Amino acid sequence: MGEKTLFNEATRLTLRKGQILYNQDDPADGWIELRSGALRLCHYYSDGRRQVLAFPVAGDVFGLEAGFRLSSAEALVECTVVKHRHRGDWSRFSPRPTPAPASHPLERGLALVQDSLQFFGYPTAAGRLGAFLIEFARRQGQGDRVDLPMSRLDIAEHLGLTMHTISRAFAQLARSGLIECVTPQRIRFPARSELVRASGFEAMALSDLRIGAA
């Protein structure tokens, strides 16, 4: 419990479902590497509204803020994380050369946030949700299904929509044959679903999906 690398101190932690890893405005004393499970990064406005910034899953990196936390990190299920402490400055952030550039913690952390922006390129609810499901399935590493550890409300506040619209969008995607809702949390992509072929930042018919459509 407590690995040592050349410059950083790493601590392994286990979180129970619902447990909060850190709160918004806490001092940011380290960045996080998620080994298993899934979290929710939320920013709370003073009027009570909530913005879900990202849903880290196993392999993701987050909490890269310096200074104070911009969001809180809340466990959606039981999680294993490794916390890498730093001391307020970033001078020792890069402890070792990385053989594969794409897997460096810095890039993964940046990508996690940047990916969230892409959803807003889709004007309709069904398009946004479809893009989100594809992206989340890709990050889960399962090609033909998704296990959603978050609630409909979480998804809604991540995509800038309401829970009702999200629910309707699920129904519409299912009617279109693009997804299959086994349970509310378990979604399957039928074999020939166009969704499977599409990848994150790529364009597709999602732009044309409407709630009203068959």
Place this chain on the structure above:
Amino acid sequence: MGEKTLFNEATRLTLRKGQILYNQDDPADGWIELRSGALRLCHYYSDGRRQVLAFPVAGDVFGLEAGFRLSSAEALVECTVVKHRHRGDWSRFSPRPTPAPASHPLERGLALVQDSLQFFGYPTAAGRLGAFLIEFARRQGQGDRVDLPMSRLDIAEHLGLTMHTISRAFAQLARSGLIECVTPQRIRFPARSELVRASGFEAMALSDLRIGAA
């Protein structure tokens, strides 16, 4: 032309209005520090749609991708930039200890992206635009006015709306007395405008703004 720091090579460049610093999918061989001017970071979908990811201004840092560019960087006005080259890995990213943690390039780059997400927390067009104007004014460092170097269409594609809705939202904010449109590009915040007091991630009456309202 070409400063040397301990580990990184830095090159100063000047861009004319409309000039492209790098294109989407180019190899990402360095990150950028913007000394003066303003740019537009755009992601292009293969169907022709465009998503404006951010509008860096003087003091901002961007282009932190490793691998390939997720967006293109286009000068909105004449710009002075410093390009810090890296070699595909991030092992030498932190060249020197930073006295003020908040000014470290990494955090500035992260904040630039994260800030864009907050706008989608506002459900209405006028709210989003208001939040954007406040945030952009703050980053420009001018308290009571904003100089918008980008077009209405740029703003629209940044906030996930159309140019028409943006135009109406400007008109509504002006009718409400929250802003004053000197010219289309020059916006002033009247002395007692509630907008001045609010800051980026803070909540306010923006949630309730409607296009239809007086």
Place this chain on the structure above:
DNA sequence: CGGGGACTTGATGGTTGTCAAGAAATGTGG
């Protein structure tokens, strides 16, 4: 002075938010 781009404004239909109610799933105690 004329042309073209950017911006604004009007009318209409489609999509989403809101309000409300009902169904399904989950968890708890007997």
Place this chain on the structure above:
DNA sequence: CCACATTTCTTGACAACCATCAAGTCCCCG
């Protein structure tokens, strides 16, 4: 293991908002 309570999710009706289509105005620049 089953019944019940609570939460989560789904669905309907209506009003409000935004996108679309279209026309008109302003401004910059040649």
